[in-house]
Each structure stands twice: as C-alpha cells, then as structure tokens.
Amino acid sequence: MEVRIRYAKVGKVRFLSHRDMARVVERAVRRAGLPVAYSQGFSPRAKLHFGLALSTGYESYAEYLDVDFDGAAEDLPEAEAVAGLLQPHVPPGIEVTASRTLEPGTPSLQDAVTSSTWEFSLLDSSIDELTACANRLLEADELPVELVRKGKQVREDLRPLLLSMDVERDHQGSRLIVELGTKPRSVRPSELLDVMSLDEQPAGVIRTHQWIQSD
Numbered sequence: 381m382e383v384r385i386r387y388a389k390v391g392k393v394r395f396l397s398h399r400d401m402a403r404v405v406e407r408a409v410r411r412a413g414l415p416v417a418y419s420q421g422f423s424p425r426a427k428l429h430f431g432l433a434l435s436t437g438y439e440s441y442a443e444y445l446d447v448d449f450d451g452a453a454e455d456l457p458e459a460e461a462v463a464g465l466l467q468p469h470v471p472p473g474i475e476v477t478a479s480r481t482l483e484p485g486t487p488s489l490q491d492a493v494t495s496s497t498w499e500f501s502l503l504d505s506s507i508d509e510l511t512a513c514a515n516r517l518l519e520a521d522e523l524p525v526e527l528v529r530k531g532k533q534v535r536e537d538l539r540p541l542l543l544s545m546d547v548e549r550d551h552q553g554s555r556l557i558v559e560l561g562t563k564p565r566s567v568r569p570s571e572l573l574d575v576m577s578l579d580e581q582p583a584g585v586i587r588t589h590q591w592i593q594s595d
Contacts, residue, residue: 381449382482383459384489385466390439390586393473398433405445408469414457417450431489431590432496435568440587442496444489446482489590495543495561497589498569500582503553510554513576514545523575538575541567552583559591 389401396404406426409416418424427448434440449456457465462479470476486492502510517523523538541561548555560567569585 381456381459382484382486383447383449383462383479384482384486385445385447385463385476386478387443387445387463387470388439388441388475388477389434389443389473390441390475391473393471394437394439397436398430401434402428402430404470404474408466409447411469412465414447414462414465415449415451415455417448429488429490432493432562432566434587435570438569438585438587442587442589444590446489492592492594493562493590494593495559495591496566496587497591498558498560499584499586499588500556500558500569500573501550501552501554501584501586502556502578502580503583504580505554505578507547507549507554510547510556513578514547514556517542517576518545525571525575527571538567538571542572556582557588 389396406428409426409428417427419427429446429448431444434443447462459479459481463476466479467476517539520539523542524535525538527534527536543559543561544557545559546557548557558572560569560572573582
C-alpha cells in the first residue's frame with residue numbers, strides 16, 4: 381500500500397533543510413510504529429518519497445510525501461488515519477493535515493507537479509506599486525536572471541515559468557500571489573524577487589499549493 385501525506389511547515393521549523401526534514405519524518409514514522417517498507421541492501425532505508433524540495437527559510441501549507449507500507453492487509457492502518465498517527469511524533473510547526481491511498485501506477489510527486497502557488501507578504505509596498513510591478517513582469521517578453529550552475533555563471537529566462545501574478549490587500553499590508561512553473565525546473569522565490577527589484581523584502585513567503593495537471 382502506498383499513501384500520500386500532506387503537511388504544513390510553519391514557524392521556526394522552516395529553517396530545517398530538506399535533508400533534515402527527511403530525517404524528521406523518517407524518525408516520526410518509526411516512532412509512530414507504522415509498518416513502512418524498507419529498501420534492500422547493506423543499509424536499508426524507509427521508502428519515503430518526497431515532492432519538490434522547499435528552500436530553507438520558507439514556509440508551506442502544502443508539502444507532500446509518499447510512503448510505502450509493507451505487510452498483510454489486516455495489519456496495515458487505514459490510509460486516512462496515517463496523518464493522525466504521525467502528528468504526535470513531529471516537532472512543533474509541522475502539521476500533518478491529510479493522508480490518502482495512492483492508486484497503483486500514480487506518477488511520483490517529482491514527475492507530476494507542474495506548478496506551485498506562492499504568497500509574498502509585503503508590509504510597506506503600496507497596491508499601486510505592486511500592481512505596476514506585476515504588470516511589468518507579465519507583459520515582459522523575457523525575464524533574464526544570472527545563476528551559478530556547476531561553478532559557472534549562466535543566464536536563464538524566468539518568463540515562461542511565471543504563470544500568473546495577482547495583488548491583494550490584507551490586514552497587514554499587501555500580498556503577491558504568484559504561480560510558478562516547475563518544468564523543466566522549479567523557480568525559487570528568491571529568483572523571482574531578483575527580477576522584481578522591489579525596495580522591500582517580503583515579511584514572509586509561503587507555498588500555499590502544489591498543482592498537478594492531468595488529462
């Protein structure tokens with residue numbers, strides 16, 4: 381049986397790296413006594429399959445992982461109960477919000493997710509300023525950014541991966557709601573901020589959704 385789990389990662393725990401987070405989840409699965417399947421070989425590892433890595437320092441309401449379970453059907457937990465079984469064993473700031481059975485042949489998260497929605501909280505920038513910035517980026521033919529790949533500086537165009545950008549007012553200031561593509565690679569929020577060239581750094585950045593397009 382394979383189960384997909386959704387969890388949130390907010391507060392101080394956002395400073396855990398993707399690798400540290402994998403260790404936290406593996407330890408939680410073990411402490412919860414869940415019958416997780418293990419790989420073969422000299423150093424068996426729990427079969428946990430994470431989705432797109434979340435950059436250190438960012439929060440998320442929509443993180444996912446797939447877990448393979450092993451054993452007789454009568455010994456396996458109900459898929460919907462797995463979230464509740466895990467929750468007592470994860471640190472504060474991680475909330476396991478749902479778990480569901482995966483049908484055989486379901487594509488992996490790495491292959492299936494095509495975009496993510498991000499929210500940027502800005503306290504000082506005006507609605508008019510952010511709207512003008514959003515329009516400028518959406519109307520641009522190219523959004524070049526300089527990156528370092530394998531020790532070499534390369535130039536990439538972010539425009540094909542900027543799918544939408546909206547501005548909303550909230551009780552503290554303004555929010556930018558941005559959908560960024562993940563194919564052929566994921567755009568980091570910091571890369572988008574570079575091309576936006578705002579005077580203000582966001583007070584918070586959170587991933588709210590990961591999207592799968594099918595049929």
